[in-house]
Amino acid sequence: MDSSVTIPPVPKDRPPLPGSAGNKAAVEGSDTWALSDRIGLAICWALGLIFCALAAAIVIYLFIQGIKFLRPSMLVTPASAGFSETETGGFSDAFIGTLMVATMGIAIALPVGVATAVWLVEYGRPAALARITESTIEAIAGIPSIVLALFGTVIFSSTALAFLSTSTEGVVFGRSFFAAAAMLSLVALPLIVASTREGLNAIPRHVREASYAVGKTKAATTRRILLPTAKPQIATGAMLGLGRIIGDTAIILVLLGATQNFAPVEGAAFPFDYLRGAGTTLTNFVYEASPTGNLNQPQKAYAAAFVLLLMVLVLNGAVDIVHRRARKVGTWSS
Amino acid sequence: MEFLNSPPPPIRRLPLDDTPAASAAAPPAPASNGNGHVAALQQSGFTAAKRSISAPQFSIRRMEIDRVSVFYGAKEAVKSVSLPVRQGEVLSLIGPSGCGKTTLLRSLNRLTELTSAARLTGRITLDEIDIREIEPTLLRRRVTMVFQQPNPFPMSVFDNIAYVIREQGSRRMRKKTLEPAVHSALDRAGLFEEVKDNLDHPALKLSGGQQQRLCIARALAAEPEVLLLDEPCSALDPKSTQVIEDLIVKLRDDVAVVIVTHNLQQAYRIADHVAFMYLGDLVEYNNATTLFGSPREQRTREYVSGAFG
Numbered sequence: 001m002d003s004s005v006t007i008p009p010v011p012k013d014r015p016p017l018p019g020s021a022g023n024k025a026a027v028e029g030s031d032t033w034a035l036s037d038r039i040g041l042a043i044c045w046a047l048g049l050i051f052c053a054l055a056a057a058i059v060i061y062l063f064i065q066g067i068k069f070l071r072p073s074m075l076v077t078p079a080s081a082g083f084s085e086t087e088t089g090g091f092s093d094a095f096i097g098t099l100m101v102a103t104m105g106i107a108i109a110l111p112v113g114v115a116t117a118v119w120l121v122e123y124g125r126p127a128a129l130a131r132i133t134e135s136t137i138e139a140i141a142g143i144p145s146i147v148l149a150l151f152g153t154v155i156f157s158s159t160a161l162a163f164l165s166t167s168t169e170g171v172v173f174g175r176s177f178f179a180a181a182a183m184l185s186l187v188a189l190p191l192i193v194a195s196t197r198e199g200l201n202a203i204p205r206h207v208r209e210a211s212y213a214v215g216k217t218k219a220a221t222t223r224r225i226l227l228p229t230a231k232p233q234i235a236t237g238a239m240l241g242l243g244r245i246i247g248d249t250a251i252i253l254v255l256l257g258a259t260q261n262f263a264p265v266e267g268a269a270f271p272f273d274y275l276r277g278a279g280t281t282l283t284n285f286v287y288e289a290s291p292t293g294n295l296n297q298p299q300k301a302y303a304a305a306f307v308l309l310l311m312v313l314v315l316n317g318a319v320d321i322v323h324r325r326a327r328k329v330g331t332w333s334s
Numbered sequence: 335m336e337f338l339n340s341p342p343p344p345i346r347r348l349p350l351d352d353t354p355a356a357s358a359a360a361p362p363a364p365a366s367n368g369n370g371h372v373a374a375l376q377q378s379g380f381t382a383a384k385r386s387i388s389a390p391q392f393s394i395r396r397m398e399i400d401r402v403s404v405f406y407g408a409k410e411a412v413k414s415v416s417l418p419v420r421q422g423e424v425l426s427l428i429g430p431s432g433c434g435k436t437t438l439l440r441s442l443n444r445l446t447e448l449t450s451a452a453r454l455t456g457r458i459t460l461d462e463i464d465i466r467e468i469e470p471t472l473l474r475r476r477v478t479m480v481f482q483q484p485n486p487f488p489m490s491v492f493d494n495i496a497y498v499i500r501e502q503g504s505r506r507m508r509k510k511t512l513e514p515a516v517h518s519a520l521d522r523a524g525l526f527e528e529v530k531d532n533l534d535h536p537a538l539k540l541s542g543g544q545q546q547r548l549c550i551a552r553a554l555a556a557e558p559e560v561l562l563l564d565e566p567c568s569a570l571d572p573k574s575t576q577v578i579e580d581l582i583v584k585l586r587d588d589v590a591v592v593i594v595t596h597n598l599q600q601a602y603r604i605a606d607h608v609a610f611m612y613l614g615d616l617v618e619y620n621n622a623t624t625l626f627g628s629p630r631e632q633r634t635r636e637y638v639s640g641a642f643g
Binding site: 204206207209210211212213214215216217219220223224225228229326328329330331332333 | 498552
């Protein structure tokens with residue numbers, strides 16, 4: 001080393017550089033901003049805090065009420081007639097009903113939604129058909145579920161679809177788990193299509209081309225590269241869709257009958273007797289058990305609402321796991 | 335230099351109609367790598383590191399680009415270019431951005447067809463067979479490509495290679511059966527020693543240089559006859575670049591290598607033949623020493639001396 005070149009030591013009492021407050025990381029402060037910008041920032045902060053507080057309040061309140069009123073027996077005891085809240089059983093039918101419509105609805109919506117998104121992003125020819133499909137899905141997303149429910153009664157009351165519900169003397173009832181799940185899948189569909197498209201669009205073009213450039217077909221690329229890569233977004237879409245299905249009340253009321261117990265179709269084989277029959281879900285149970293409903297059992301309403309909340313939290317956790325796994329695999333730079 | 339002051343002359347089209355040989359004929363093999371060309375280089379204004387390769391041992395003509403034009407809508411991106419692609423040699427396409435070199439490269443394995451607006455005229459042959467008569471997925475296994483951005487698939491190192499070897503979307507063929515082929519592909523790309531203990535690790539967690547070599551291994555796993563490289567080092571650090579350059583030179587005996595590069599030094603270091611393109615035209619095609627040392631065309635001289643680009 002040539003010792004003739006020496007770097008002068010930094011004087012200890014050197015004043016801090018302008019803008020940097022001593023040892024603190026130089027974060028841009030708002031003290032130089034215009035007053036209107038500072039007020040805007042303050043409003044953003046305040047609103048953010050208010051919403052956090054609101055969400056926390058709902059969750060905490062439901063937790064307190066839920067833990068107070070929920071008994072595990074409620075999940076396995078069906079509702080029954082009685083004079084006091086202790087005599088009317090639990091809400092097992094509603095709980096199972098929620099699981100049933102959620103499973104059936106997503107079983108329809110997920111494959112259809114993912115396939116639609118793949119077609120829109122990867123194929124999309126003819127362009128006119130792609131545009132029509134896109135606006136149709138947007139239209140479905142905008143339709144209130146009660147309108148979908150009404151439309152569903154028209155479809156499922158037709159004699160051709162009598163095998164999907166009960167019928168007496170030629171009159172088709174049109175209310176069953178099949179009918180409700182079919183219409184509920186439409187509620188979930190736009191969300192699944194949107195997030196799957198988002199996931200596919202986030203994959204750089206050169207990644208697809210890298211697969212084509214080693215002689216892979218579009219189908220193989222989609223199956224082995226694109227869909228696995230978009231899995232976190234697909235999971236998010238499925239979760240949002242499930243949330244909507246679980247939370248829907250209008251379609252349940254109109255197309256599932258919203259009875260307090262399962263009403264299986266007599267003479268049909270299991271499980272079709274239940275699937276063709278009427279039933280209820282937790283959301284409808286909460287509505288009925290609330291002070292405005294027919295049952296007026298607010299304690300059980302809280303308990304059921306708490307179960308609903310737990311289900312949504314579990315779903316959120318599951319999606320989080322999918323995302324975390326994907327992060328371990330990494331993504332393309334820039 | 336006087337040519338800098340005078341306005342550049344219009345690009346002269348190479349006479350291709352009746353005498354494709356004018357551009358496509360094999361120029362004399364590079365002379366010795368001695369000091370002879372250094373003076374010539376200084377004369378052309380090009381300063382480069384020393385060539386890292388010796389003259390090719392042999393060369394077999396594999397692909398033939400014959401008066402190929404590519405249009406994007408009304409825009410002619412490649413204008414009637416004719417070039418040979420030989421095994422045993424590295425062919426480098428150079429030229430400023432937007433000169434059509436990447437488009438030409440992509441048309442060699444029919445990737446341009448994925449852009450719906452693209453239209454190609456002329457003829458490209460692979461071993462005397464028009465590539466339009468070869469089924470695209472088969473062609474793309476014989477002519478594979480490595481891209482500018484390292485783009486391993488989001489799966490393990492092993493699966494990246496196995497995906498190429500397996501039949502289309504199939505998952506059949508067990509890991510054990512595939513192992514030799516996967517190892518050999520990684521080995522040919524000079525990556526095996528570094529990743530042999532971590533074959534199950536996600537490929538996207540490798541360093542940039544390793545990712546790009548994995549992409550080369552992936553392209554080699556298809557057992558191609560021609561390897562296309564689209565600026566493979568532009569996103570990499572100098573050390574990784576050197577590793578990949580050495581690798582490319584090593585590969586030239588087994589596969590015909592075509593590399594697009596912005597880096598003139600790189601082209602000079604590793605290419606046997608260089609084609610200079612400008613605004614879709616093939617301006618000059620020659621062996622690297624001649625093209626960089628004593629270019630025939632004024633445009634080439636300006637480009638290699640850094641007058642524009």
